[in-house]
Amino acid sequence: MFNTYRRGLFILSFLAAPVTLYLVYVISPYMQAFYIAMTDWRGVTATPNFIGFDNFIRLFSDGIFWKAVTHNAALLVLLPLLTIVIALFFAFLLNVGREGQGVAGVAGSRFYRVVFFFPQVLAVTVVAVLFQQVFRPDDSGMLNAPLMAIGMDPVGFLSDPDIAFWSVLGVMVWQAVGFYVVLFSAGLASIPRDMFEAAQIDGAGRFSLFFRVTLPLLWDTVQVAWVYLGILALDVFAIVWVMTDQHGGPDFSTTVMATEIYRNAFQYFRFGYASALGVVMFFFTIGFAILSLRLSRRERIEY
Amino acid sequence: MANTPHITRRGLLRAAALVPVAGALAACATPQTQAPASSAAPAATSAANPLGVDAKKPLEVWIFDGGFGNAYATDIHQPLFKTKYPDAEIKHNVTKEITKVLQPRFAGGNPPDVIDNSGANAMDMGALAQDGQLQDLAPLLDAPSWDDPNVKVKDTLDPAVVEFGTYDGKFHVLGYVNYIHGIWYSQKTFRDNGWTVPKTWDEFIALCETIKKAGKMAPFTYAGKHPQYLYEPLLTMAAKIGGNEVLVNIDNLEDGAWSAEPVRQAAEAWAEVGAKYLMQGTAGLDHVQTQTAQNKNEVAMLPCGSWLENEQKTTTPEGFEYGMFPIPDFTASDKMPYGTLHTQPGESFIVPSRGANPQGGMEYLRAMLSKKAAGDFSELVSTVSVVKGAGEGRDLSPGAKSATEALAAAGANTVYYRWRSWYGQLHDEAVAATGQLMTGGVTPEKYVERLQKKADELKADSSIKKYKR
Numbered sequence: 001m002f003n004t005y006r007r008g009l010f011i012l013s014f015l016a017a018p019v020t021l022y023l024v025y026v027i028s029p030y031m032q033a034f035y036i037a038m039t040d041w042r043g044v045t046a047t048p049n050f051i052g053f054d055n056f057i058r059l060f061s062d063g064i065f066w067k068a069v070t071h072n073a074a075l076l077v078l079l080p081l082l083t084i085v086i087a088l089f090f091a092f093l094l095n096v097g098r099e100g101q102g103v104a105g106v107a108g109s110r111f112y113r114v115v116f117f118f119p120q121v122l123a124v125t126v127v128a129v130l131f132q133q134v135f136r137p138d139d140s141g142m143l144n145a146p147l148m149a150i151g152m153d154p155v156g157f158l159s160d161p162d163i164a165f166w167s168v169l170g171v172m173v174w175q176a177v178g179f180y181v182v183l184f185s186a187g188l189a190s191i192p193r194d195m196f197e198a199a200q201i202d203g204a205g206r207f208s209l210f211f212r213v214t215l216p217l218l219w220d221t222v223q224v225a226w227v228y229l230g231i232l233a234l235d236v237f238a239i240v241w242v243m244t245d246q247h248g249g250p251d252f253s254t255t256v257m258a259t260e261i262y263r264n265a266f267q268y269f270r271f272g273y274a275s276a277l278g279v280v281m282f283f284f285t286i287g288f289a290i291l292s293l294r295l296s297r298r299e300r301i302e303y
Numbered sequence: 304m305a306n307t308p309h310i311t312r313r314g315l316l317r318a319a320a321l322v323p324v325a326g327a328l329a330a331c332a333t334p335q336t337q338a339p340a341s342s343a344a345p346a347a348t349s350a351a352n353p354l355g356v357d358a359k360k361p362l363e364v365w366i367f368d369g370g371f372g373n374a375y376a377t378d379i380h381q382p383l384f385k386t387k388y389p390d391a392e393i394k395h396n397v398t399k400e401i402t403k404v405l406q407p408r409f410a411g412g413n414p415p416d417v418i419d420n421s422g423a424n425a426m427d428m429g430a431l432a433q434d435g436q437l438q439d440l441a442p443l444l445d446a447p448s449w450d451d452p453n454v455k456v457k458d459t460l461d462p463a464v465v466e467f468g469t470y471d472g473k474f475h476v477l478g479y480v481n482y483i484h485g486i487w488y489s490q491k492t493f494r495d496n497g498w499t500v501p502k503t504w505d506e507f508i509a510l511c512e513t514i515k516k517a518g519k520m521a522p523f524t525y526a527g528k529h530p531q532y533l534y535e536p537l538l539t540m541a542a543k544i545g546g547n548e549v550l551v552n553i554d555n556l557e558d559g560a561w562s563a564e565p566v567r568q569a570a571e572a573w574a575e576v577g578a579k580y581l582m583q584g585t586a587g588l589d590h591v592q593t594q595t596a597q598n599k600n601e602v603a604m605l606p607c608g609s610w611l612e613n614e615q616k617t618t619t620p621e622g623f624e625y626g627m628f629p630i631p632d633f634t635a636s637d638k639m640p641y642g643t644l645h646t647q648p649g650e651s652f653i654v655p656s657r658g659a660n661p662q663g664g665m666e667y668l669r670a671m672l673s674k675k676a677a678g679d680f681s682e683l684v685s686t687v688s689v690v691k692g693a694g695e696g697r698d699l700s701p702g703a704k705s706a707t708e709a710l711a712a713a714g715a716n717t718v719y720y721r722w723r724s725w726y727g728q729l730h731d732e733a734v735a736a737t738g739q740l741m742t743g744g745v746t747p748e749k750y751v752e753r754l755q756k757k758a759d760e761l762k763a764d765s766s767i768k769k770y771k772r
Contacts, residue, residue, distance in 0.1 A: 040766060042430040044409040051766075058766065137587030144584075159527060159587030161744065245528040245587070251735040251744065266402060268727040269427040273766070 030282070037275035043265070048272065055276035065277060068248070068255045069284075071165065072234055075172070075256070076288070080229035082173045084222060087180035090116060092210050094181065095188045096196055113185070116178040124175070128242035131171050132158070158245055161253035168254050171239060176232065180225050187221035188214065223296045230292060234285050237262065257281045353446040354665050361392040362663040363415035365405060367422045368397045370614045371480075371650065371684045376419075379679045384670045391663065400424050409436055414655035416664035420476075421650050428651065429725055432470035433768055438654040440474045443665045449673035456672055461689045463719060464648045466772070477668055478648020479680075481687045482608040483627070483706040484535055485644065490624035490701065492600055500628045502641060504572060507631045511580040514603050521582035521602040526590035530737035531723070531730070533573065536606040537737070539645040540569040540630050542718045546638035550720045554772050556762045561755040570740060570747035572633065577741035586742050598623065608649075612702030613685045625702030627709055644713040645720075648689050725770045732757040 037055055041048035059065060094105040094113055106112075119127065134142045135157035144154040157167040191214075199213050215222075237258035241247050247263065248255030257277065265274035348355040364381070366373040373395075381393050396415070398404045402424045408414045409426075414436070420426050431437050444457040444465065457465065461481055468476035493499070496517065501507035511522035526532040542550045545565030552560035560566075582602045585593065594611065596602050598618045612625045619625070632641050652671070654664035670676060677690035678697055685700040687707055694707055710717075723730045736753050739745040745753065761767055 042427075042434065043406055044426075044430055044436055045434040054766070058764070135587070137584035138592075154584050156584075156587050156742075159584075159738075159742075161739070246530075246731070246734055246738075249735055250586070250738045263731070267427075267731075269430040270766070 033275045033278050033282075036272055037279045039272045041272040041275075042269045043271045044269075051272070055273045056280075058273065059276055059280065064252050064255065065257070065260050067252055068257050068260045071254065071256050072236070072284070074165070075169065075233035075236060076230055078169055079172055079176070079233040080226050082169070083176045083180055083229055084225055086173065087177050087184055087225070088215070088218070088222070090177070090181045091184035091188060092214055095185055096209065096214065113181070116181045118178065119175045120178040122175075124238040125242050127171065127175055128239050131167075131243055135167060158243065159250055161249075161251045164244060164250060164254045168240060168244065171243065172232075172236065175239075176229065180229075183225060184218060184221060187218045191217045223292075226296070227289070227292050230288055231285065234281070234288060257284070350447075350452065354442055354662050354669065356388065356662045356666045357660070358388045359390045360660045360663055361394060362417065362660055362667060363394040363396070363658070364417045364667065365396045365398060365401070365415050365419065367401055367419045367425070367650075368399050369422045370610050371686070373397045375680050375683050379676055379683065380667070380671050383673065383676050384667055387670070388663075388666075402426050409655065409657075412657060414658045416654065416658045416660045417667050418653050418655065419650060420653050425651070427724075427727070428476055428653070429470065429768060429770070431653070432473075432475050436655055436657060437470070437473075437475040438656040438658075438661045438665065440468070440477060440654065440665060440668070443477075443668055444474060446665075446669060449669050450675075456669060459672060459674075459690055461646075461648065461691065463646060463717065464689045467648045467719065467721065468651075470770070475653065477652045477672075478650060478689060479652055479671065479677075480610075480648065480650040481689045481710070482610065482647045482649040483644055483687060483710055484539065484606070484608045484646070485627040485629050485706070485709060486536065486604050487597075487607050487611055487625060487627050487702070488604045489597070489600070490626040490705075491622055492603065493626070498603075500626075501631050503632045504634075508575070511576065515580060520600055522580040522604065523576055524582040524585045524588070524593045524596065524602045524605050525741075526588070526593050526605075527584075527586040527738070527741070528589040530734050530741065532590060532606055533741060534733050534737040535608075535645065536630055537569045537573050538566075538720060539643070539718060540572065540633060541565040542645075543630055543637050543639045543643050544568055544633050547718050550718055551772060553758075554720055554722045554725070554770070556722075556726075556758050556769065558759075559755065561758055562751045567747055567751050568633065570750050574740050574743075574747050574750075578743060581741070586738065594618075608647075609686055609703065609706040610649075612700055616685070625700075626705045627702065629709055629713070639716055639718070642709070642713045643716040643718060644709060646710065646713075646717045647719045721770070721772060726761055726767070728767075729754070729757055729761055 036048070038050060038052055039048035040051050040054075090112075094109040096105070098104040098106055122130070133140070135144075136142075137144055137154045137156050137159055139145050139148050139154075141154065141157075143157065148154055156163060158164050195213055195217070196209065199209055204212065235258055236256050240254055240256050240259050241262065244250075244254045248259040258281070261274045261277045261281065264270045264277060362384075364376065366376045377395055381395060384391075384393065394415075399422065401418070401420055401422060405414065405418060406426060409431070418426075420428065428437075444455065444460075446456050448454045448456050448459050463481075464478050465474055467478055468474050470476070488500075496514075496519075498510060498513065501510050514520065514522040538550060538553070541563075542565075545563060549560075549563060549565050552563070553566075582593070582596060588596070590607075593602070593605055594607070594615050595618050597605055598615060598620060609627070612619075615625075629642050629644050652668055654661050654668065658664060671680075672690055674690060674693050677688040677693035678695075680686075681688050681694050681699070681703070682697050685703045687694060687703060687710065694703075699707065733754055736745060736750050740747065740750045762769070
């Protein structure tokens with residue numbers, strides 16, 4: 001009897017702890033969020049009332065939340081696109097960009113590699129506070145001071161509702177690029193050198209080297225980057241909450257789903273409604289993950 | 304090999320899922336139904352102990368560590384409480400994050416005894432009151448005051464305190480500080496330049512024009528990142544034009560309260576200031592940055608409350624002499640006279656009803672409301688308290704003096720609004736819209752239309768608790 005289950009018990013003893021933690025800290029809060037979403041809980045009551053799908057019905061006419069969704073959608077398209085294009089460009093220059101014979105990066109690439117990674121080392125909050133200063137609309141602002149010195153009006157990077165969203169996007173790209181340069185560099189390192197050399201001998205310039213050799217061989221890594229960045233775009237919170245005026249303003253021009261959830265829960269004390277928003281965001285994220293995995297299936301290049 | 308037990312991945316996961324006992328799932332975010340704390344039984348009340356305080360029970364106090372710091376609690380209030388209850392241990396706590404620290408305590412059924420529920424991260428009073436989490440402070444109001452057994456606590460307070468702290472007919476929240484709102488300036492700068500305090504809106508605009516022409520500094524600014532600093536004078540002006548009922552209607556979510564003519568006129572007046580007289584970059588600066596700019600004489604005037612002087616004490620140059628003036632007369636036919644002020648009790652203290660020692664909590668508030676405690680407090684943090692006459696004979700700073708005089712001059716002509724704490728969503732919409740109004744993003748007409756729309760939305764939403772005043 002014991003023998004029959006010995007191996008099972010052995011494996012079980014290893015899995016019990018992580019699975020327990022996962023259940024208690026991940027699965028159980030999810031299920032509770034689904035339950036709370038159907039109550040009118042305000043965060044302090046002991047006995048929330050069950051109200052069914054009222055919160056979800058209310059959510060459909062919540063203009064600000066849907067505005068937040070469009071911002072997330074815009075980020076979902078723009079953030080991966082910009083980050084990957086810039087990171088690929090830099091990774092290529094740092095690793096195979098040198099003109100002439102041999103495969104090597106541009107001059108000083110070791111130095112640049114370190115510099116590009118700096119933003120990744122900073123905590124998001126630090127980045128957010130830093131950029132508040134960079135974007136300051138008076139002569140203490142790093143960007144506005146030179147503009148004002150040449151007699152132009154300061155730009156309201158964070159105070160003009162038409163510009164603020166682009167400032168947020170810019171900061172997110174700035175912070176993400178460094179990591180993806182490293183990721184793509186690692187991907188490039190695993191491509192055999194002779195492929196580049198062979199292409200060079202055949203007369204490929206930097207341009208066709210990039211589009212004909214580097215990009216196809218890196219496609220797997222690019223897909224991974226796309227999924228990561230997509231998820232980053234969907235659950236962005238800290239940058240917006242800390243950096244922008246009025247936490248997602250001015251005039252809700254930078255707000256995203258996560259900030260609306262936080263605002264409803266911790267400022268309006270509508271925990272039930274906020275959970276309903278969270279459930280909607282959960283389905284958006286899951287939907288994105290499934291979609292991107294489906295769409296990105298493609299022949300793998302073996303070498 | 305045939306005897307090797309075969310384990311499928313599914314079988315394994317199924318087994319693993321059963322291992323954590325269900326009890327582990329109890330560590331969760333949903334509220335637990337709990338029997339109310341067994342604290343309620345108060346000690347017998349007497350003339351010396353009107354609230355029935357158990358002299359040995361410990362008292363847990365949480366102070367919001369904001370502009371006023373927390374020295375007033377440890378150096379003034381707690382020693383005073385101790386003189387009467389030397390055996391009661393006071394657990395003094397300080398935080399900037401009231402909600403994060405204390406909301407779980409309420410949900411868990413063991414809140415502390417006294418909370419200074421203030422600051423940007425304060426808990427929603429409406430939600431707490433709605434759930435019966437707050438002690439009814441009526442016994443405190445009716446108790447004899449700390450100083451004089453013949454005077455009730457209620458009679459020592461500014462009447463707005465009771466109105467303001469009442470939720471659903473019950474007095475729950477004690478505002479300790481009397482915030483007085485107005486336009487703040489440097490008395491010295493005005494004197495040096497020969498500028499005088501404007502009494503009418505035309506004079507105000509003329510003064511802005513003079514300052515602008517002089518070219519030394521910008522005429523006006525406000526905390527552009529936090530436009531609530533600007534909707535405050537806007538609404539006070541609307542009340543001045545159309546009378547107190549303008550604000551009462553807004554608070555009560557009456558139909559057309561925001562689109563009323565006085566609100567539109569006030570919005571139009573301030574939009575003109577926004578278009579012509581603001582300091583450059585105002586929209587992107589916060590209250591500290593704009594207030595510091597004023598200290599550096601880069602801008603002449605800004606709207607603020609009486610906490611300003613204490614908040615700026617480290618950057619204010621010697622001899623700056625803060626002064627405050629009320630909203631000028633818009634026309635000669637304003638419903639309310641010159642000097643009308645927006646005053647509002649702030650720094651809100653609450654006593655949780657399900658704490659271990661609510662009687663002790665109320666007694667602590669009674670000690671705070673003694674003339675000595677309130678007077679020492681006013682002097683320490685240069686502000687005006689809600690205890691009548693507590694500032695008398697005290698050595699007040701120029702700003703606090705100016706605000707106190709303005710309050711005396713206003714007499715009964717004070718106004719206030721409560722929708723900001725009642726309807727958080729409306730506040731956020733007003734903040735967004737006011738920012739747009741001042742930068743020219745919306746016209747005054749669209750501004751009132753937009754806020755009216757939001758107010759109507761809230762009115763129609765059954766999940767949001769409605770209040771009346």
